[in-house]
Amino acid sequence: MTPDAEFGYELLVCRYAELTWHPSDGSRPAIVSRQLGTAARRWDTVVIEVDPEAFAARRGFGDRTIDSDLLHVVRHAPADWAWYRDALPHPGYPWRYVRQAVHRAAGRSLIEKRRRDNRIQLRRKRPYPDWVERIVAIENKPDLDRSAADALADQLDHDVETALADEVWLATETTGERVEPALLREMPVEAGILATDFSAGVDDDAADVAWHPSDLSPGPTDRAGVGDEDAADRGGSGGRSTSRDAETVTRRLEIAERAYGKGWRSYADTMRPDCRHFELRREGRAVVPHCAAKAKVPTARECSGSCPSFSPEPPQWRTKGWPIEGGPGKGLRRVLDRRRTRERNRAGDGEHGRDRAGDAGSE
Numbered sequence: 480m481t482p483d484a485e486f487g488y489e490l491l492v493c494r495y496a497e498l499t500w501h502p503s504d505g506s507r508p509a510i511v512s513r514q515l516g517t518a519a520r521r522w523d524t525v526v527i528e529v530d531p532e533a534f535a536a537r538r539g540f541g542d543r544t545i546d547s548d549l550l551h552v553v554r555h556a557p558a559d560w561a562w563y564r565d566a567l568p569h570p571g572y573p574w575r576y577v578r579q580a581v582h583r584a585a586g587r588s589l590i591e592k593r594r595r596d597n598r599i600q601l602r603r604k605r606p607y608p609d610w611v612e613r614i615v616a617i618e619n620k621p622d623l624d625r626s627a628a629d630a631l632a633d634q635l636d637h638d639v640e641t642a643l644a645d646e647v648w649l650a651t652e653t654t655g656e657r658v659e660p661a662l663l664r665e666m667p668v669e670a671g672i673l674a675t676d677f678s679a680g681v682d683d684d685a686a687d688v689a690w691h692p693s694d695l696s697p698g699p700t701d702r703a704g705v706g707d708e709d710a711a712d713r714g715g716s717g718g719r720s721t722s723r724d725a726e727t728v729t730r731r732l733e734i735a736e737r738a739y740g741k742g743w744r745s746y747a748d749t750m751r752p753d754c755r756h757f758e759l760r761r762e763g764r765a766v767v768p769h770c771a772a773k774a775k776v777p778t779a780r781e782c783s784g785s786c787p788s789f790s791p792e793p794p795q796w797r798t799k800g801w802p803i804e805g806g807p808g809k810g811l812r813r814v815l816d817r818r819r820t821r822e823r824n825r826a827g828d829g830e831h832g833r834d835r836a837g838d839a840g841s842e
């Protein structure tokens with residue numbers, strides 16, 4: 480079944496990407512998230528390809544996103560104690576915000592801090608690793624028609640120009656049909672086209688590559704960046720950073736961090752799994768939300784406390800007699816959290832993609 484809501488389609492694409500990445504170039508360790516980007520452009524599905532060893536080191540900083548203010552502190556924290564204003568580059572905004580970020584970072588055990596001569600000093604607990612290999616954006620358009628193709632072409636052109644992503648794709652549902660060649664011609668040639676057929680749910684063969692994408696990352700001889708020096712200091716591989724300027728490196732890292740903390744299953748945080756009509760249903764090897772009252776995949780917007788059909792789960796579901804502690808709403812959240820952790824573990828182990836065997840790939 481093809482979910483009628485684009486939201487539902489997006490979740491299936493996320494799961495497909497998680498199972499198969501990379502669709503044409505063979506297995507690459509990656510994590511998948513959705514609805515991320517910049518103020519100017521929000522991507523539907525985001526795939527962060529990772530260096531497994533560095534990603535495992537990133538996990539040492541915990542499971543939460545390290546936001547932009549914290550990143551400034553954590554990336555530049557010195558090995559030995561130093562006054563924070565000596566140790567960190569000028570942030571381009573007042574130092575008092577950096578001081579707050581130092582306190583927050585220490586509160587999350589990301590760095591160490593102490594006070595000497597009435598000055599706040601910091602030092603790192605571990606180097607922040609260079610864990611992001613490539614960023615891939617996927618635009619999801621289950622029903623590709625002429626106007627959608629035009630709008631998409633503009634958005635994908637923007638992606639190609641900004642080079643924040645290393646690769647962009649359009650995913651569209653075909654149910655066994657070929658993508659209309661006239662619509663394909665509207666797309667920038669750099670964007671890959673993924674023709675999905677989720678009529679039997681998600682599996683690792685539920686999509687074909689109708690057009691191969693181009694690598695959008697700047698070549699190694701382009702602008703040299705500060706990121707290279709940073710990476711060398713941290714013992715990371717600076718090579719892939721050399722071609723991007725420092726600001727782009729930082730923005731990409733912020734996106735990757737948000738993807739890491741959020742994952743694509745975080746829809747449960749904004750929807751109402753505590754509604755008695757909320758269910759998780761299988762679509763092949765994907766699990767997606769389902770509203771029993773509306774008999775469909777609810778959109779994240781409609782599945783809220785203001786939904787006219789919202790009906791809170793009865794209190795007795797949360798206490799005795801229910802097999803999951805805390806009631807089904809909390810139980811569903813835990814199931815999704817566990818799956819996010821499992822996928823992070825796999826990426827850190829370097830296990831990902833089509834060649835994963837057996838039960839490990841089941842949702």
Ligand code: SF4
Nearest residue numbers: 754770777782786788
């Ligand atoms: S009835 Fe409304 S709140 Fe409840 S699961 Fe359906 S869409 Fe969500």
